[in-house]
Amino acid sequence: MKGNRLALDAVLTALAPAVWGSTYLVTTELLPPGRPLLASTVRALPAGLVLLTVGRVLPRGVWWWRALVLGVLNIGAFFYLLFVAAYHLPGGVAALVVALQPMLVLLLAAFLLKDRIRPMQLAACVLGVLGVALLVLQPQAGVDAVGVLAGLGGAVCMASGIVLTKRWGRPDGVGVLTFTGWQLTVGGLALAPVTLVVEGLPSRITGTNIAGFAYLSVIGALFAYAIWFRGIGRLPALAVSILGFASPLAATGLGYVVLGQALTPLQMTGAAAVVAAVALAQPRQRRTAQAQADGPVSESDNHIPAGGGKL
Template sequence: MESSVRDRLLTMLAPVSWGTTYVVTAALLPPDRPLLAALLRALPAGLLVLLVVRRLPPAPIWWWRFLVLGIVNFAAFFPLLFFAAYRLPGGVAATLGAVQPLMVAGLAWLVLRTRTPARQLVAALAGVAGVALMTLTAQARLDPLAVLAMVTGVGLMALGIVLAKRWGSPEHPLVSTAWQMTLGGLLLAPLTLAVEGLPAALTVANAAGYTYLATIGGALAYVLWFRGIERLGPATVSLLTLSNPLTATLAGLVVLGQTLAPAQVAGLGIALAALVVGQALGRSTPRPAEHRPQPAGR
């Protein structure tokens, strides 16, 4: 039990750190450079972890698996995330991101044949409602392309959770983290140079923002995230992402001086309750048989 609680808390640190992405993007990063933000969040973090582990993928099959996961989790997801972060209010992006547990439930049934308990689905729906109430306002701007980018990105991240659960981890989660981020970053590099190029100069604030995203929001967060995917069920992991919009809202209060109306306070309470109850239900519900990863030679 203590190990399970510790695994949940450590895994939750990842979406908590990601909840600061919107504030960091708005306050520290240069405008309209989603590809550069994606590249500098993925590649330096991947190389840093790779320097620590210093291991090649253990079998040929893991090269393409890491490549697929690197595309899903980083090369495709990060540009979509930052495109949406630049063009959508944090509240709209957070609400769209909150549907991820529902996407994971559907993909887990299709790919893993794992049914998410109805009580956890109700908790996920309550989480979406709470986040929407907490973050959406009548003045929220809806950029259709940014909304599409965010929904697609959330779907890709949900797919990444399910695929990582299906395939497992060949060794330590650090190996998986290192190669996914490195391969994803290497794919982003030529696209970034061709489309956006490099800025003529970076301010101290820009450098601080990119460094934070690469270390705290990148290397450290994804090491904890992939560790959690390996140890916890997909529904349990996906419900932890509700801490992302909660953190984004609190960061807006502290850093940007935003305030909450009574309805938003109620939404904050509903989303927090959904997060806590969803984790409690995950502990009380018998876990289905683990989907064993296929042998590396297949």
């Protein structure tokens, strides 16, 4: 029963990065060109305010600064860097750079959560990165220094946000939607003034632009982050992080279905490698006898309940 529940949690959580895989398509096809800050702000702030209005619960005590840190890492800085990478790099290169974040999660979880680094986890990380490379890289893909640095920065933010969210858990009595609303609002508020100063508002917004912004806010932020933070509470940090490989997988699939892009044998091999990497990293139910012999399980084997976590 527990094994089935873990599998269901993993599948549900994977929907979030699968939705995020559409970001590259929406950015290039629906949004105004060259406005990563505006895209980031509109994606985060409206969804966060809606969730705050529904939940009507504000952080208290230590959770004010925790919400600020998590909102900047998971939303504000990550959104901006993701869009900068998307504007400066081909989608495949951007996805590959961001795909390095499970390795960062592995290291941060060992340091902050005291998780053991297992050979199977290392193998899953390497296999996943290789799979993403086969899946998305093209021989003619160009590399832009700004885009690469933005992608690496986004990977660091995402990895840090996952591990700190796992470490701190959620306050008692605060549901996942309210918790998501805090972070989306903080991230959006952090981005809004920078957006106005650096980019300003576009002189013209089309119906296509509005549709793109609405999709990113409702589906790409409100829905996706709610199930993402739920998954972080229920699954080990690395298992959640590796599910992020579903993003380039979805991006490639959308390119095939929507844009009519062809799939090569190498890409199909890469897709298989990504699926294998995700499967390797997911938690498995221990046998009772083995669990008794091993003693208490580590933090990586159980989720942190609401109210759990360390300073």
